[in-house]
Every structure is written in C-alpha cells, then in structure tokens.
Amino acid sequence: MSRVPFVNLSRQYRIAQSVIDEAVGRVLTRGHFILGDEVAAFEEEFAAYCGVSSAIGVGSGTTALHLALLACGVGLGDEVITVPNTAVPTVAAISLSGATPVFVDIISTSYTMDAQELEAKITPKTKAIIPVHLYGQCADMAPILAVAKRHGVWVIEDAAQAHGAVYRGRRAGSLGDVGCFSFYPTKNLGAYGDGGMVVTDHPEIAEKVRMLRSYGMRDRDRQELKGVNSRLDELQAAILRAKLPFLPQWNERRRELARLYDSHLDGFGVLAPQEMAYGCHAYHLYVVRCSQRDRLRAYLAARGIDTLVHYLVPVHLQPAYSELKLPQGSFPAAEAAAREVLSLPLYPELEPEEAEVVAKALSDFAREP
Ligand SMILES: *Cc1c(COP(=O)(O)O)cnc(C)c1O
Numbered sequence: 325m326s327r328v329p330f331v332n333l334s335r336q337y338r339i340a341q342s343v344i345d346e347a348v349g350r351v352l353t354r355g356h357f358i359l360g361d362e363v364a365a366f367e368e369e370f371a372a373y374c375g376v377s378s379a380i381g382v383g384s385g386t387t388a389l390h391l392a393l394l395a396c397g398v399g400l401g402d403e404v405i406t407v408p409n410t411a412v413p414t415v416a417a418i419s420l421s422g423a424t425p426v427f428v429d430i431i432s433t434s435y436t437m438d439a440q441e442l443e444a445k446i447t448p449k450t451k452a453i454i455p456v457h458l459y460g461q462c463a464d465m466a467p468i469l470a471v472a473k474r475h476g477v478w479v480i481e482d483a484a485q486a487h488g489a490v491y492r493g494r495r496a497g498s499l500g501d502v503g504c505f506s507f508y509p510t511k512n513l514g515a516y517g518d519g520g521m522v523v524t525d526h527p528e529i530a531e532k533v534r535m536l537r538s539y540g541m542r543d544r545d546r547q548e549l550k551g552v553n554s555r556l557d558e559l560q561a562a563i564l565r566a567k568l569p570f571l572p573q574w575n576e577r578r579r580e581l582a583r584l585y586d587s588h589l590d591g592f593g594v595l596a597p598q599e600m601a602y603g604c605h606a607y608h609l610y611v612v613r614c615s616q617r618d619r620l621r622a623y624l625a626a627r628g629i630d631t632l633v634h635y636l637v638p639v640h641l642q643p644a645y646s647e648l649k650l651p652q653g654s655f656p657a658a659e660a661a662a663r664e665v666l667s668l669p670l671y672p673e674l675e676p677e678e679a680e681v682v683a684k685a686l687s688d689f690a691r692e693p
Pocket of ligand 1: 384385386387410411413414456482484485505506507508518519520
C-alpha cells in the first residue's frame with residue numbers, strides 16, 4: 325500500500341529547481357548574507373503582492389508578530405485580544421511583548437474571530453487585536469475593524485497561513501494596520517529555513533520594525549530602540565523571490581484540490597470546510613470536521629493517509645497559560661473545533677491519484693456502519 329504523506333516539500337523544489345539553484349548560487353557568489361539586495365528586493369516584491377507600501381523581512385512569523393506589537397507600543401501591563409484556536413506562536417508573541425493575552429471565541433463555520441464577542445473583551449488596557457486568518461481563510465475583518473476603530477486599538481493580522489488569501493477584494497496583510505507572515509517551509513510561500521515578514525501602510529510602524537529587527541539601530545552608529553536580532557537572511561530572501569511568481573498558481577492548485585475533496589464530502593458525516601462569501605480561501609490547510617474525528621483519523625491512517633490536527637489543544641488550555649485560569653468551557657466554539665477538526669493532505673504538488681485515494685477513503689468512511 326502506498327502512503328499519502330501529509331506534505332512533501334522536495335516535490336516543489338524539483339518544480340522550481342532551476343530558479344532556486346540560480347538564486348542560491350547568486351547569493352553565495354556575491355558573498356553578502358545579511359540585509360542586502362535580495363532582502364530589499366523581496367520586501368518590495370512582497371509588499372506589491374500584498375498591496376501595501378512597506379514590508380520588512382524578519383527571522384520568523386513569531387518575530388513578525390512580536391516586533392509588530394512592539395512597534396505599536398504594546399508592552400507590560402497591556403492587553404492584546406486574539407483567539408484560542410491558533411498556532412501557539414500567535415500567543416507566544418503577545419507574551420514576548422510583555423502584554424497579557426485575552427481570548428475571544430470563534431465563529432464555528434470559519435474558525436475565525438467572532439467580532440460579536442469582541443467588544444465585551446475590550447478594556448482600558450486593550451492595545452491591539454490579532455485576528456488569525458486560520459487555515460488560509462481571512463477572518464471577517466469589517467466588524468473587527470469597526471470595533472477597533474471605536475476603541476482606538478491597533479489591528480495586527482496574523483496572516484501566517486494566508487499568503488494570497490483575499491477579503492472583499494484585498495489581500496490578507498493589507499486589511500488591518502499591520503500584517504504578519506511566516507515563511508516556515510510548509511506555509512503557502514515557504515523558505516528553506518525560518519523567515520517572516522511584517523507588512524504595513526504606516527510609515528512609522530515600518531520604520532520601527534526596521535530598527536527593531538536589527539538591535540534597534542537606525543544606522544551603524546545610532547541605536548534608538550531596544551531591539552532584537554531577527555532578520556530575514558539573503559539566502560532565504562533569494563529563494564522566496566524565486567518562488568513568489570509561482571504563488572498564484574500554487575494557491576489555485578490548492579483550491580482545485582479543495583474542490584475535489586469537497587465534492588466527495590457532500591451529505592456525509594464528514595463536513596467540508598466552508599468558504600465564506602466575503603473572500604477567497606488560500607487553503608493553507610484543508611480541514612474537515614467530524615464528530616468521530618479520532619476514529620476517522622485512525623481509519624485514514626490504516627489506509628496509509630497521514631493527517632494532522634490543527635490544533636489539538638486550544639492555547640488557553642496549554643500549561644504555559646495556566647496562570648490565566650481559563651478552564652475548559654471558557655470558549656465553547658473553539659473547544660468544540662479542537663475536538664472535531666482534522667487536516668487532510670493538501671499541497672500544490674499532491675498527485676491527483678493521491679487526492680483520489682484520500683477522497684475515496686472519506687466516502688468509504690461515511691458508508692461504514
Ligand atoms: C506558522 C504560524 C506562525 C508562526 O510562524 P513561525 O514562522 O513558525 O514563527 C504564527 N501564526 C500562525 C497562525 C502560524 O500558522
């Protein structure tokens with residue numbers, strides 16, 4: 325029996341090998357590795373892709389969020405609102421800034437922030453809101469931005485899973501005050517190592533992040549802020565530049581595969597992800613929902629199909645956040661999702677035959693007694 329792995333990154337390398345090898349060779353030959361032409365060029369190209377004026381390359385998605393928060397003036401004693409069903413880095417970045425994370429529950433259909441619950445969580449200490457475009461689908465930003473505007477707080481998008489996702493005609497990252505991306509290798513646009521990006525239309529935020537990523541220095545001799553060392557490096561930037569032109573077709577392929585899976589799920593006990601009418605889902609992950617999730621997972625595993633759960637433990641229930649004293653039951657929609665979601669193999673280079681194997685297994689599961 326042939327296995328269907330959750331992801332296989334070497335396939336993508338084979339497709340783009342000539343341009344990637346050329347990019348790596350170019351950097352090694354030039355001999356300049358930190359903050360050079362490749363980073364500057366990729367920042368410009370990625371800003372244009374997102375439809376914003378500035379982009380700043382940093383060392384990871386976590387650092388992108390961390391430095392975005394610092395640049396917005398968030399620190400000790402402040403509160404930052406986000407959702408509990410996210411990758412832990414969203415919340416780790418809030419803690420790194422010194423602020424306290426405050427959680428708001430999600431909308432069950434989109435798994436993204438419920439703006440109706442948001443306003444009640446705002447206090448005089450609230451400085452920022454971080455909606456997460458989970459699985460590649462944008463949060464419903466209009467009502468979130470309206471609440472933020474009423475209360476004068478920043479909106480920082482966690483777009484780490486949403487390169488190229490669209491909300492009402494605009495790309496993820498350009499919707500709030502600041503957008504944060506990760507180039508972790510498995511993301512829709514992935515480096516061969518860690519990397520991240522902050523995008524914004526606020527010149528003063530861009531300027532601060534630019535200093536913060538490099539010790540807080542304005543130039544060689546002048547330190548204006550207390551910063552970190554977290555820069556996107558030239559090799560990763562060159563690789564990402566080579567890959568960026570492929571992103572639209574790769575995202576389109578993800579959407580085709582999603583439609584194929586969708587067509588096998590109609591009317592069975594396994595629910596397909598729901599694409600909201602307000603945008604275009606980038607399908608970083610294809611996440612089904614099933615009340616018998618663990619049984620489904622074992623069933624697929626027995627057929628050699630790898631799956632993952634994003635995420636098994638909502639962040640408010642992680643040991644690191646026991647100090648917040650938020651017991652089970654605090655966020656019913658997020659907790660129900662954590663019990664029932666399952667991510668299927670879906671990436672641009674998944675073979676049609678592999679997708680058929682997965683789709684058939686799903687249909688068979690639904691017909692089991
Ligand atoms: C991947 C991811 C991050 C963090 O990215 P790193 O580059 O691994 O630091 C943040 N938020 C979400 C939702 C992610 O999926």
